[in-house]
Structures are given as C-alpha cells and as structure tokens.
Amino acid sequence: MLKLFQAAAPVLKSAFQPTLQPKCVCWDQNQIEKEQPMKKLLVTAFALWLSGSVFADGHGNKIAFEKRHGSAEMEVTSVHLTETGGTIMAEGQMGTYGRTYTTYTLTAIAGGTNGRAKISGRGAMEDGSFASGTGEGIYSRDGTVFTIHFLINMQDGTQNLDEVIFNAFTRELTHDVYIVR
Numbered sequence: 001m002l003k004l005f006q007a008a009a010p011v012l013k014s015a016f017q018p019t020l021q022p023k024c025v026c027w028d029q030n031q032i033e034k035e036q037p038m039k040k041l042l043v044t045a046f047a048l049w050l051s052g053s054v055f056a057d058g059h060g061n062k063i064a065f066e067k068r069h070g071s072a073e074m075e076v077t078s079v080h081l082t083e084t085g086g087t088i089m090a091e092g093q094m095g096t097y098g099r100t101y102t103t104y105t106l107t108a109i110a111g112g113t114n115g116r117a118k119i120s121g122r123g124a125m126e127d128g129s130f131a132s133g134t135g136e137g138i139y140s141r142d143g144t145v146f147t148i149h150f151l152i153n154m155q156d157g158t159q160n161l162d163e164v165i166f167n168a169f170t171r172e173l174t175h176d177v178y179i180v181r
Contacts, residue, residue, distance in 0.1 A: 065161055065178035069095025074102065074173040076166070084108055085115060088166060090173050097123030097131045102175070104148060104164065106139055114140040117148050119162070131155065135162070144169040151180065 074092035085106040094100035100123040108115040117139045123131040137150025148164040159180040166173045 068177040098125035
C-alpha cells in the first residue's frame with residue numbers, strides 16, 4: 001500500500017498545485033452578431049423614451065413662444081457680399097427696443113442654400129437708454145428669400161428667439177422676436 005501512495009503522490013501533488021497559464025478570451029463572429037440586435041434594441045428603446053418625454057409637455061409636436069412685441073418691418077440699409085456669404089444691415093422701429101440697428105452676418109455652407117448666422121443689434125429707446133444684444137443661429141434660403149433663426153442674449157439678461165425673413169429681390173425684411181426668458 002505504501003508503494004501505491006508513493007506512486008500516486010506526484011500525480012496528486014501536480015493536480016493540486018495552481019498553474020499560471022494565460023487564458024485567452026476570444027469572441028467569435030457569432031457572439032458579436034448575437035450582441036448587435038440587443039444594442040439596437042436598447043438604442044431604439046432609449047429613442048422612444050426620449051421622444052415620449054418630448055411630446056409629454058402637452059404641446060404635441062410644436063413648441064410655442066410668446067411674442068415680445070409685434071413684427072418689425074425693417075429697412076435694409078446695406079448688403080455686403082463676400083466669397084463665403086455676406087452681411088445685411090437694417091434699421092427700424094422694434095417695439096420695446098425702440099429705433100433698432102441690426103447686423104446679420106451670414107456664412108454659407110456647402111451648396112449655399114443654408115448656413116450659420118451671427119447677429120448684433122442695438123436699440124435706441126425713447127428714455128435715452130440703449131438695449132443691445134448678440135446672438136448666433138442658422139439660416140436657409142429658398143430662391144431669393146432668406147429665413148434666419150437665432151437666439152439672442154440681451155444685456156439685461158433676457159433671451160429671445162428671433163426669426164428674420166429677408167427677400168433679397170424686394171429688399172423687404174421682417175424681424176419677429178419671441179420670449180425665451
């Protein structure tokens with residue numbers, strides 16, 4: 001019996017000693033393909049949840065803003081063109097902002113029918129003070145009509161969402177101001 005234990009000892013000893021052999025975790029193509037539908041399902045579920053929260057505000061698919069004052073019919077005083085866009089300068093009576101002078105700088109992106117817009121304006125009010133603001137936004141063009149949308153930060157802390165419609169053929173420009181804050 002002793003001989004049996006002596007013969008079995010090296011086998012048992014090696015069986016209980018830990019070995020440090022590197023293990024390789026390999027992903028086969030089938031495993032990766034099985035995970036793709038799950039990722040797509042999670043992304044779809046998140047998108048549905050997000051869209052539900054957007055529409056849950058009671059506005060349906062529209063957001064409504066209150067006008068700060070009536071539409072302002074502005075007189076275009078100059079248009080300066082550049083290789084990448086141009087600058088439109090206008091002035092007119094703009095409700096609470098008084099006699100307002102504005103500069104709209106448009107920079108086209110590929111195709112020239114849309115792009116970025118930078119805006120600055122200053123209004124001379126009847127009480128002798130000034131209202132001023134700057135903002136950035138986007139524009140699109142359909143034929144000779146430019147539609148510009150931008151957010152404005154005013155010096156008094158108010159914020160506006162503005163829409164400008166400019167017809168380059170007729171030189172008509174209207175400027176609408178909506179309250180954000």
